[in-house]
Amino acid sequence: MYDFKELHEAGSVAEALRLTKEHPGALILAGGSDILIKLREGKLAGCELISIFGIDELRGICLEEDGTILIRPLTSFTAVSTHPVIRQHIPVLGEAVDQIGGPQIRNIGTIGGNICNGVTSADSASTLKAYDAMLEITSAEGTRVLPFAEFNLGPGKVDLRAGELLTGIRIPKESWERTYGHYIKYAMRRAMDIATLGCSVNVRLSADKKKIERLRMAFGVAAPIPVRAHTAESTAEGQPIDEALLTRISEAVIADITPRSSWRASKEFRLHLAKEIALRAVKAAVEKAGGSING
């Protein structure tokens, strides 16, 4: 049963901020696809909820004047994956969120909720991490900007302090321009499943498409929180594209991740998968960028 003490519905960001102040400890409810499951399991018994679902100013995606892509946090996965700005500039994000749950969940679930939930398996998190997303966090005192890289503090824990609300996700132009991305979710089923491992990469190639100018790579479920693979990235920097490079990148991944054994999969299997899907994702991204692995 859905055991909660009270539900407060905010109509605006200002109202939401006021409510968070009045009800310290209350949980922010966006689409509800994570919180309702916990509520049903009785894990949040007696909690207070502040619904921000009605705040339309927190919905939508746009390209800002300086070329930054702004994604408002309440944008549903379906809206993300079908939005022209996403499809044109960072289609990989749409491809990633299209692999969450089923159509109903993608219609209700939000990208902001996905990252604020703080779990390592969040399908949007690795792509946002790989694109150096910046988070706009608002409180009554004002707004602070935090790199998404610093947001996850631990499993299920994120750097949102009392009275704060995620109000924007920004991907700077420098980060996305001339990049091509690819996301691979390894799961037992082709739908309605949680990733055993997820890997998002994006590449920027040299003008002649012979070298990787820049590689960005991030993983889900390869560590307690979504992680960037900096070693693998630097292995690729400025290097000519060939099979040997792909292998080096794939091997380098091991230094970046710390998967654990659980009843879902063993650490060894996840390590193997991480190398394999990293290799495949880089290869696919390079091909999308017009590069070729064998000259």
Added chain:
Amino acid sequence: MSEYTVIGKPALRKDSHDKVTGSAQFCADITLTGMLHGAVLRSKVPHGIIKSIDVSAAKEAEGVRAVVTGEEVPYRLGRSIMDQTFLAIDKVRHEGEPIALVAADTLEQAYAAVRMIKVDIEPLPAVNDVLEAMKPESALVHDRLEDYWHVDTIRPVNGTNIYDHFTLRKGDVDKAFAEADVIVENEYDCAILHHAAIENHLAIAKVDGSGKITVWSPAQSPYYIRGELSRALKVPENKIRVIVPPIGGGFGGKLEARAEQLAIALAMKTHGRPVKVAFSREEDFLAGTVRAGVHFKMRTAARKDGKILAVESTNWWDSGAYSTISPTVTLKANVILAGPYEVDNVKMDGYCVATNKQLGTAQRGFGVAEASYAHEQQMDAVAKALGMDPYELRMKNVMVDGCKGHTGEKMFAVGIKECLKEAAEGLGWEGHPTSWITEDGKIRGRGLGTFMKFTGTPSYTSATIKLNFDGSAVVSYSTTELGQGVGIVIPQIVAEELGIPLELISTVQVDTDHTPLDKTTTSSRATYHLGNATIKAAEDARRQICQWVAFKWKTPVERIEFKKGGIIVQLDEQGKPTGKQARMDELAKNGLIKNGEPILGYGSYETTNIWHKPDPETYQTERLTAMWFFGANAAEVEIDPDTAKIRVVKVVAAHDIGKTLNPLGCLQQVEGGVIMGIGNTLLEEFIHRDGYLMNGNMVDFKIPTSMDSDVEIEMRLIESSPHPEGPYGAKGIGEPAMCATQSAVASAVAHALGVPVVHVPIKGEHILAACRKRLEEANDR
């Protein structure tokens, strides 16, 4: 041209419209006047001693009308062993076991009150593993199993966790092994599975002033449940009524009473107000039912030329905290564990074992899919040892008419050879390798699976056909519609036998106060048993029709002929048609039976007379069953060697159907069965840690989604071995549809990788090393 007008033609299920549009009223949709809502306090630990239960706060809570604890309802349930109480009394034996109940005005109030119950349980070590459970030093789930009442066909052992030890002995196994050219020995494991029907267990119960108990429940076998409840409550059967709304899937899981006894326990205290107890999905995982896990030890002896000389097995079934009908699962699997092959020497020891896990019970196949996986892995291993083609080896050994079965009976209507031939042909087996590497570096493999299964005997059922004056007919029976299509096959038979249009024939809701006696809806028995009963009911109706028409036409009844297709003809004294006739499909127009003597045809079918009780030690008998089923699947799989992902490319399913009554219904069964079989083989398993279920939800217990079902399925229905006693020669298809998929897919994976599959489900991490090795071998060549 077919000799039938309706039989053998595709017919759309009569319940499709209601179910697709959502207008069907399932048990969950029913709200009765004054109905209360029940909630269950369940054990959080898998094994422990109940020190105290304090329900005082719950009793005082808002809206609460009744609270029940175990001591108030000390009734015992159990088809094989009466080892189960409605609620835990001194001890809890599995996570999720019901401990106390609350009925309240609203479900929210009931849940709130349940949370107020204080229960103190001293945890005991959980019996988590079936092989550990067999060790003398193991903790005991039940202290004294023999002391419970139990059926005399099983052998529980005091001071152990053994619910039953089943034995089958045929020929001289030791001698055969001594003489064998090749002996293959392996062990196999199948995980615990959940039925995961779309509808959870639930029931509504009402106890009226006279003490009569009425239960609304999606009971697969309402008369079986009625019998169970009657024995438990020591109330005569006529004081219990079971009404069955449309069922949202059973697969064997709705055979056992799960929510029924809880709703009754509450309804006995609510002064006539009905109580609904509906399990949540989580409760269904923990306290519904499961397919037992099993560990097989298999030994097979063969001669150089491929003749299988002997099969020997000891196997242990992880049947959980209470025995339910699991001993029968163990039995049914062991009887056919040598496969549909002629084997002179067979020795089986099946142990049905208690653990502190969920309750094992029947699931589509009663252990046959698991057994098929084990015997088919053995066949592949023998083929490999002998350097023979796996198909050839099987063909050489398959049973034929007249051969002696594993139970010593003379087999008849044996269609396995044709099935195997058709399945292999459908995949293009001959001349094709069983393992190869594709151009894009994937490993492909092909495999075969066969099975045989028997239907539970002795058994009985009955049907009535009521004719309305407008020419429509209502057929009543108590075999339930679980999705298997009984609700269309039986009307088809009525239409065929009486010449009444199919659309004018309806069925009625199963209700033990109204619909005729039936044993169970299990064992793929409906078409065969109820079909035979329906044919007899139609005969009875025809006799009554002829009598009435004779009276109406003022003709001696001997000169009224009821012809095929439902044409009633008047004959002259020489037996020639006079020209006067009437058609059954025009009764509304011709008014032939209007205001006449009402016509109610009755027919029954039972199989006690053909059954011979097997010897308890050897399980040898003259005839074990009314009907044997046979079938074969051939499967092709593709494995990504780097991620160890397995994709089933194609399954050819050939079934010894005897006679196809509804090809559309068969296709639905086969498609569903194959996908379910693939889920069982590649995805589904219960994962426990110390008796705690880790993955009791629909995300972590992975049944295939539609996205995972894009396998090419080819069905071949074999009609070359009609059953001499079956309706039109028909056998069953419900369970057979999935019995050989697990074995065929496992066989394909084993062939692809060149190593036996020793555990299902087959998980990526288990085969990764084998994938590597297979590729290296390919590169070496």
